[in-house]
Amino acid sequence: MNRxxxxxxxxxxxxxxxxxxxxxxxxxxxxxSLSVGETENPNxxxxxxxxxxxxxxxxxxxxxxxxxxxxxxxxxxxxEKSVYRELVLLKVKADLTHRAAIIETINIFRGNIIxxxxxxxxxxxxxxxGKIAGFTxxxxxxxxxxxxxxxxxxxxxxxxxxxx
Amino acid sequence: MRASDAIIKSLEEEKVHMIFGYPGGAxxxxxxxxxxxxxxxxxxxxxxxxxxxxSGYARATGKVGxxxxxSGPGATNLITGIATAYMDSIPLVIITGQVDSNFIxxxxxxxxxxxGATEPFTKHNYLVKNAQDLPxxxxxxxxxxxxxxxxxVLIDIPVDIQKEHIKYDYPxxxxxxxxxxxxxxxxxxxxxxxxxxxxxxxxxxxxxGGIICAKASKELKDFAEKAKIPVVHTxxxxxxxxxxxxxxxxxxxxxxxxxxxxxxxxxxxxxxxGTRVGDRATAGMKLLNEKQNIIHVDIDPAEVGKNIDTTxxxxxxxxNILKQFSxxxxxLQTDAWMEKINQLKETYHKEELxxxxxxxxxxxNFLSKVVxxxxxxxxxxxxxxxxxxxxxxxxxxxxxxxxxxxxxxGYSLPAAIGAKLAFPEKTxxxxxxxxxxxxxxSELGTILENDLNIIILLFNNSRLGMVRELxxxxxxxxxxSVTLNKNPDFVKIAEAYGLPGKKVTSQxxxxxxxxxxxxxxxxxxxxCVVDSDFSTL
Numbered sequence: 001m002n003r004x005x006x007x008x009x010x011x012x013x014x015x016x017x018x019x020x021x022x023x024x025x026x027x028x029x030x031x032x033s034l035s036v037g038e039t040e041n042p043n044x045x046x047x048x049x050x051x052x053x054x055x056x057x058x059x060x061x062x063x064x065x066x067x068x069x070x071x072x073x074x075x076x077x078x079x080e081k082s083v084y085r086e087l088v089l090l091k092v093k094a095d096l097t098h099r100a101a102i103i104e105t106i107n108i109f110r111g112n113i114i115x116x117x118x119x120x121x122x123x124x125x126x127x128x129x130g131k132i133a134g135f136t137x138x139x140x141x142x143x144x145x146x147x148x149x150x151x152x153x154x155x156x157x158x159x160x161x162x163x164x
Numbered sequence: 165m166r167a168s169d170a171i172i173k174s175l176e177e178e179k180v181h182m183i184f185g186y187p188g189g190a191x192x193x194x195x196x197x198x199x200x201x202x203x204x205x206x207x208x209x210x211x212x213x214x215x216x217x218x219s220g221y222a223r224a225t226g227k228v229g230x231x232x233x234x235s236g237p238g239a240t241n242l243i244t245g246i247a248t249a250y251m252d253s254i255p256l257v258i259i260t261g262q263v264d265s266n267f268i269x270x271x272x273x274x275x276x277x278x279x280g281a282t283e284p285f286t287k288h289n290y291l292v293k294n295a296q297d298l299p300x301x302x303x304x305x306x307x308x309x310x311x312x313x314x315x316x317v318l319i320d321i322p323v324d325i326q327k328e329h330i331k332y333d334y335p336x337x338x339x340x341x342x343x344x345x346x347x348x349x350x351x352x353x354x355x356x357x358x359x360x361x362x363x364x365x366x367x368x369x370x371x372x373g374g375i376i377c378a379k380a381s382k383e384l385k386d387f388a389e390k391a392k393i394p395v396v397h398t399x400x401x402x403x404x405x406x407x408x409x410x411x412x413x414x415x416x417x418x419x420x421x422x423x424x425x426x427x428x429x430x431x432x433x434x435x436x437x438g439t440r441v442g443d444r445a446t447a448g449m450k451l452l453n454e455k456q457n458i459i460h461v462d463i464d465p466a467e468v469g470k471n472i473d474t475t476x477x478x479x480x481x482x483x484n485i486l487k488q489f490s491x492x493x494x495x496l497q498t499d500a501w502m503e504k505i506n507q508l509k510e511t512y513h514k515e516e517l518x519x520x521x522x523x524x525x526x527x528x529n530f531l532s533k534v535v536x537x538x539x540x541x542x543x544x545x546x547x548x549x550x551x552x553x554x555x556x557x558x559x560x561x562x563x564x565x566x567x568x569x570x571x572x573x574g575y576s577l578p579a580a581i582g583a584k585l586a587f588p589e590k591t592x593x594x595x596x597x598x599x600x601x602x603x604x605x606s607e608l609g610t611i612l613e614n615d616l617n618i619i620i621l622l623f624n625n626s627r628l629g630m631v632r633e634l635x636x637x638x639x640x641x642x643x644x645s646v647t648l649n650k651n652p653d654f655v656k657i658a659e660a661y662g663l664p665g666k667k668v669t670s671q672x673x674x675x676x677x678x679x680x681x682x683x684x685x686x687x688x689x690x691x692c693v694v695d696s697d698f699s700t701l
Contacts, residue, residue: 011342015291019283026284063466069288069308072342 003032003129004058005084005154007162008047008065009072012038016070020047023068029053029061033086033151044072046162048153075162077154084128084154089114090136093143094121102142109135120145128152165332167295167325168193171259172201174302177334180230182206182221182585184214186241188234190274191261193326206585206614209606211238213578215245215316216604219254220582223565224540226379228309229582232259236274239320243282244572246316250285251569252400253377255314257305258286265293265322279320287315295328300335307338312345313464314377345463349480354488357435357459357476362494364433364457366501367393370416372445373400373568374438374462374482383486384437385409391493393435394505396424398445399553400568401438407557413505418447419550419700423508437461438482441471442569461485522674522692524548524623528555530675531593531621534682537562539591540583544576544600547629547700552595554701574603577620581607584616591619591682598624598651608661617687620658620665621678625694626651633700658689665689 010016017036024031033050051061058076065074077084094102099121106113106123109131115122125135129152136144156162165173171194175183182204187195198205208214211233218229229249233242239260249256262268263275279291288308290301298321305317361367375384381404388395388411395405396413399420405412414421416428428434432455439445440462460467460474461482468477478485528551537560543552549566558564565583567575580594601622611618632646655665665688668674674692681688 015279018280022283060466060470063470066342067464067466069340069343 002054003050003052005077005082005152006049006051006061006065007075007077007154007156008049009039009162010045010047011070011072012043012045013070016045017047019068019070020049020065023064024051024061027060027064029057033149035151035153037153048151050152073162075156077156081158081160082154082156084152085126086128086132086152087150088125088132088135089122089148090125090139090144091120091122091146092139093119093145095119098142102139105135105138111135165330166193166197167298167328167330168197170298170330170332171302171321171326172197172203173332174299174334175203175230176201178228178302178306180228183230183232184208184217184221184582185232186211186214186234186238188238188261188274190235190263190323191232191238191259191326193323194232194259194261194321206581206610208578209609210604211241212245212574213581213604213607213610215242215249215256215258216572216575216578217582217585217610218256219245219249219252220542220565220579221586222249222254222256222582223579224563224583224586228255228257228306230257230259234261234274235263235278235323236276238274239278240276240281244570246282246318247285248567248570248572248575249316250287252567253314253373254316255309256316257302257309258316258318260318260320261326262291262320262322264324266324268322279318282318285316286318287313289318290320292319292321292325295325295330298325298330299333303335304338304340308340308343312343313374346465346479347463347481347484349461349478349485349488351488353476353478354485354492357478358489358492360433360457360459360476361391361435361496364496366431367391367433367435367496367498368427368431369393369395369435369437370397370428370439371395371401371404371437372398372439375401375404378438378463378482380438380481380483380486381405383483383490387486387490387493390490390495392496392498392502394427394498394502396420396428398439398442398568399566402553402564403558403562404438406559408559411502413509415553417445419444419553421512421554423505423512426508427505431456433457433459435459435461436472437486438463440464440467443471446471521670521695521698522623522668523671524551524692524694524698525555526671527621527674527678527692528552528595531678532557534679535562535593536560536591539563539593540565540580540587541593541595542566542576542580542583544594544596545571545573546597546600547625547633547698548595548597548600548623550700551623573600576600577604577607578610580618580620581610581614581616584618585614592617593619593621595621595623597629598622598626598648598654599628601654605657608658608663611663611687612661617685619678619681619687620663620689622654622689622691623694624651624654624691625696625698627696629696629698630700654691655689663687663689665691667691667693669693
């Protein structure tokens with residue numbers, strides 16, 4: 001089961017997200033992550049959907065998505081030809097004993113501390129799959145209190161555009 | 165203009181002549197506008213039948229069927245009919261009333277999220293939020309329902325929006341960025357397919373309902389005859405090629421003809437056109453072998469390669485692609501292959517049909533011989549469906565309707581009503597079992613009210629026959645909840661609805677009665693008493 005990232009242009013209407021989520025659930029396909037937002041054209045939203053599946057499942061996901069009337073275009077983002085990012089907000093235990101080590105790690109990963117309390121630090125971090133995984137792994141021993149991820153989003157590199 | 169008047173005017177623009185429906189509070193502005201229009205309204209007795217009748221109308225005419233209901237229970241009662249149409253790719257536009265837009269989401273009286281509920285089995289649906297959008301939405305709905313792979317489109321309209329006033333301007337064209345069906349087959353793929361075909365010794369075409377949707381029967385006949393290729397079909401493909409064509413073989417699948425299945429497996433090239441290759445069409449078959457090439461033609465790209473690996477996929481309209489095939493193909497040397505097929509068919513036809521009670525197989529064979537070539541037969545679901553599918557021969561312009569995908573009992577009577585209303589001059593026969601009839605018995609009222617001359621052929625074995633067979637095969641004949649031993653007197657019920665009827669218990673009696681019914685050109689109810697052990701195949 002390989003992970004794939006689908007970039008999907010859809011009409012910016014209410015109910016479209018529900019159609020897409022419903023399509024995946026009733027066909028028995030699992031969405032690993034989904035992010036959605038308006039594009040440069042306010043009538044169009046772009047969804048980035050991360051899914052796991054074999055080649056048959058991937059083909060079916062793309063074809064079934066394409067069948068939805070509100071879906072304008074579906075493209076699989078190729079890792080070597082795309083840039084991916086995800087935003088993570090992470091609240092970690094950070095008493096005085098460990099605070100310096102934690103801050104050092106945050107700096108290495110080019111994260112930002114966006115909130116501080118006597119016992120905790122809240123960090124924002126953007127990155128691809130590997131960077132996020134590496135960072136959370138290093139924070140885990142200190143005690144992650146809360147974590148929220150936006151889900152992956154991505155664009156093709158270079159001049160390529162997911163034209164309408 | 166009042167929005168409800170604009171809806172009716174838009175329907176008139178789409179050349180809608182008939183709507184099947186059932187009114188209620190949330191759709192009353194629409195009904196008030198419908199009252200003064202030239203569009204005929206058929207008041208059914210249950211909303212589910214409105215969708216089935218619209219489906220029968222659509223199948224008979226090739227146009228979009230239209231049905232309507234109120235919010236909440238009215239809309240949810242439509243659901244089975246909508247899902248039935250979706251599975252069989254029938255073009256429908258469904259208009260539902262919705263509660264006042266200010267009340268949506270507040271669980272008010274007769275509120276149901278019908279767009280959410282029907283999202284998985286409509287081609288598309290709309291919840292109208294702005295009255296001014298109505299003409300555009302209706303234009304789009306008809307376009308979506310009838311183009312590409314046809315299907316049902318639902319428009320849910322809050323009652324307050326129906327009462328608003330709008331500036332009416334019906335759009336001339338449709339532009340939906342994400343919906344551009346492919347009609348032309350890719351020339352390169354067509355060329356590749358024909359090259360494979362040329363090298364084939366045992367080619368076979370397998371067709372489904374897509375041929376009927378695309379109105380491609382003539383093109384199929386032309387291609388099969390020019391290239392000399394035999395044709396099998398699925399349940400939904402009945403009627404795609406007349407059964408008296410020399411290249412007609414028979415039906416495939418779990419309830420198809422055994423020789424058809426055998427031929428599918430023996431063929432070295434299988435050209436699948438307009439069928440999704442459903443599980444019932446392939447049951448008991450090993451379709452793919454190393455030597456077999458599969459060419460799959462379908463207008464819906466998602467069906468190509470979904471259920472079966474394909475050597476050459478071709479996306480497009482069956483009519484266009486069959487024309488392309490015909491124009492470019494050569495005549496194949498299939499005489500030996502055809503001879504083998506005909507020998508296999510001969511063996512089958514020598515099988516004796518037993519004759520205790522009324523023999524449904526014989527009865528439908530007989531009906532085939534005596535009914536005219538323009539007749540429409542709507543079969544329900546269960547044993548009666550397959551008796552009809554296997555024994556009622558399609559020739560001339562005969563049509564065969566059934567719920568092939570969803571397998572909806574209670575379908576045939578309202579579908580026959582839709583067909584009869586579309587073509588009052590045609591003979592319309594409803595074939596049904598005692599289980600299915602009781603699921604839409606109330607529609608006898610619609611027949612009475614509209615004075616419809618439909619022949620209802622009830623095969624009464626006092627059983628849910630096919631379920632009983634499944635219990636026989638898979639549950640060690642432990643029958644449970646499949647007997648209907650205390651059935652009512654169906655003939656009396658029919659008579660109470662003004663439909664003359666007769667209960668027949670022998671083959672001879674059946675033959676006399678059906679001949680009388682057909683020549684009288686009046687509606688008739690024939691109850692055939694069938695041995696409860698009489699098998700489907």
